[in-house]
Amino acid sequence: MSTIVSFKNVQKTYDGETLVVKNLNLDIEEGEFLTMLGPSGSGKTTCLMMLAGFETATHGEILLQGKPINRIPPERRNIGMVFQSYALFPHKSVAENLAFPLKVRKIARDEIARKVKRALAMVNMEKFANRMPAQLSGGQQQRIAVARALVFEPALVLMDEPLGALDKQLREQMQYEIKQIHEQSGLTVVYVTHDQGEALTMSDRIAVFNNGIIQQLASPSALYEKPENAFVARFIGESNELKGIVSAVDRERCTVDLDGGHRVRASAGSAIRKTGSASISLRPERIAVGESAHACDNVFSGGVKDLIYYGDHLRVVMQVCGRNDFIVKLPNDGAVRQLRIGDSVDIGWMAEACRALQ
Structure with a gap:
């Protein structure tokens, strides 16, 4: 697999003082x-805009x-772009919207027709070629926006919060469809979102940004199971x-003494090499x-403070280890239905289930 995009020591500031992006080094693989x-x-959208050409890097180089x-203008970068706002021409039909980027590139008329038909087929919208954008639902408009980004067969497709305006059910459906298009076409996609579930569902790798710095770059499972901070x-x-x-630290495990006298055995994050302050991350x-x-x-006694019904699972708010907002998620079965607010119950977790971080 070859590298298609490289950020080399890229920085961005708007006021000459505060860095929105700080020394970004990132390679994106083809496909x-x-x-x-x-x-x-956090700097994520600024990075996407610099890659697209709508923002200029203050320092560093993008390849x-x-x-x-x-120094290459956006229209000459051969990059497709999908926005949250769809950005369709309201006075042009669906087919005309898709043909526009091809006409700009001076593609022959019969080739335009072929490419438009192919792009509509990729998003299952062949029957809507003659519709106007106002005659489409939000989900249909977003499909057309995706098709327009694909129609000229770009080297790279950038998507900036493309599903933010859709309701939950339609958003989840579009997540699946965009991922299917990616897998079937072999395209390289760079996707920006603040939605963790969306990122975990769709991505091969995720770059987690905060304060202009990538905090961790890894697969969805690695980020969830082994966060670095x-x-x-x-x-x-x-x-x-x-x-x-x-x-105490013993290879991949450590012992953490909590405030209040409790002690927890945990897996040691990459930064845990010696004694010192740490926080333990434990999934509910x-x-x-x-x-x-x-x-x-690790076994403790906890007091049940609240029970919240979610259908497939029960969210239990507990008082544990001095915390009043300790969350436990339990599958909705007969055992959990016996829990009552005010109960005192034993809870526990394995050392591998929690991670000590610094």
């Missing part, structure tokens, strides 16, 4: 689906297929955080309750 994920103001593109643990999925002092679904807790490395 992969890479997501830039992070909160508002596309091995060639510097910093507390920010990534908090931002990817849901996590209980317990703070304490590392009192990795916690056992009742008799099954007694076989775990």
Whole structure:
């Protein structure tokens, strides 16, 4: 697999003082689906806009297929772009919207017709070629926006929060469809979102941004199972955080003494090499309750403060280890239906289920 995009020591500032992007070094592989994920103001969208050519890097170099593109205008970069706002021409039909980028490139008329038909087929919209954008639903308009980004067969497709305006069910359907298009076409996709679930569902790799820096670059499973710092643990999925002092380190495990006298055995994150302050990240679904807790490395007594019904699972808010907002997720079966607010129950988790981070 070859590298299609490289950011080399890229920085961006708007005011000459504050760096929105700080010394970014990132290689994107040909054919992969890479997501830039992070909160508002983290630098992810700025990186995408610099790659697209709508923003200029203050320092450093961006390479596309091995060639510097910093000074190449957006229309000459051969990059497809999909926005949240669809950005379709309201006065042009669906077919005319798709033909526009081909006409700009002076493609022959019969070739335009062939490419437009092929792009519509990729998004299952062949029957809508003569419709106007106003005659389409939000999901249909987004399919056309995706087709327009693919129609001229670009080297790279960039997507900036493309599903943000859709409702939950349609958004999930479009996630699946975009991923299918990516897998079938072999395109390279760079996707920007602040939605963790979207990133985990669609991506080959995820770059988690905060304060203009990539905090971690890894596969979805690696980010979820082995976050490298507390920010990534908090931002990817849901996590209980317990703070304490590392009192012992034994290869890949460590012992953390929590405030209040409790002690936890945990897997040691990459930064845990010696004693010192640390936070423990523990996913709510990795916690056992009742008799099954007694076989775990870490066993505590907890008080049930609230029970929230989610259909397929029960969210239990507990008082544990001095925390009043400790979350446990349990599958909705007969055992959990016996829990009541005010109950005192044993809970536990294995050392491998929690991760000590610095």
